[in-house]
Amino acid sequence: MTLAIDGGTPVREAPFPSVMDASGRTFGADEAAAAARAVASGVLWRVTGTEVAALEREFADYVGAAHAVASTSGTAALHLAVAAVDPAPGDEVIVPPITDFGTVIAVLACNAVPVFADVDPLTGCLTAESVAKCLSERTRAVIAVHLFGGAAPIDEIVALCRSRGVAVIEDCAQAYLTVPAGGDTIAGRRGAIGCFSLQQSKHISAGDGGLTVTDDPDLARRMRLFADKGWPRDTGERTHLFFGFNYRMNEMVGAVARVQLGRLAEVVAARRSVARRLVAELGELAGLRLPAEVDQHSFWLFPMIVDPDVLGASNAGFGKALAAEGIPVTAGYLDRPVYLTPAMTERRTYGGSAFPLTCPPASREFTYQAGDCPVAEDLIGRTLLVLQCNERFTDQDVTDIITAVRKVHGHYAK
């Protein structure tokens, strides 16, 4: 069969359901009614409203945390978390190189230094070994990203960090209801703080929004105040206990997010069904590694690791051929690791200062260049392919993905 990329007929002409429009989202009449209810109440800010406060209670209960704090984005949720740890300028926070820039923004916004640790070649997540290599006397926190909905080895990272007084923050923006190895609590509940995003493409969404969870009442209070200008409204005083931002979620977002939370379990279950079929029907193809633990993963995306030597094509070549067959796929997920974006390589922080990546306040001059994390660079440049995965995919959609992957695989691996 001639590949579409060589002029053959594509497996699929029609678009797939997409998170970028209604076709791949679960927004419905209940969300519309919730937003209307917020508007009709006449109160759209959280301070005197009820929706965001209710969302915080409901989300905390849902994930089994003592506290949840709402904010305006996943980036804000991470900023709350790092700010609660309260690093001094130049202190270090270990982060992975394959993530959204929001993970790094949270560190820079606290005038801390992002230190990039390399990742596991199959999952793209931090490992305890890679984190251990990056620990220093200035390390204050690690942000472990559960990439694509697959779990980072969070218990091992927590065990490594505990005795050193280093806080572990879980970035669960892509990982609602992911179950890391070593227990049955979900991602976001093993580290000191878990951070979630309600951005358009996430499992549940309100357009933009963030949620941060913890069991620690001091961290929770710090985060609550940090999202509200350091203002301790619970005391009735108009004062500011420390520097903070206005990251208050508004009531319409809170109302919509409450409805979306009610859909979360079904969304994740539907994505796992899609993934289960992909694994069952593509799992034996030589040169392709698929996620092993379907019921622990939450499939924000469906990652595949290609072995170019066996497959006869790298991620880019295989991905281009698959895309020509009409399949929504991205090679590498990112164009480059986060540390190779101009913001990092040119140290574009505040004016021309490069602060806080300078010595002082950091222990040394921090610069970022190709070769810093070779495994991550290999994943992006050679081996990682990510397929869209969506709760609205029909059996026919999944069949088309399977047919196209088999077709392209048959061509290259022969």
Ligand SMILES: Cc1ncc(COP(=O)(O)O)c(C=O)c1O
């Ligand atoms: C892993 C990860 N961290 C952080 C973020 C930032 O979230 P937001 O876009 O809601 O600010 C995202 C999503 O965009 C993400 O995927």
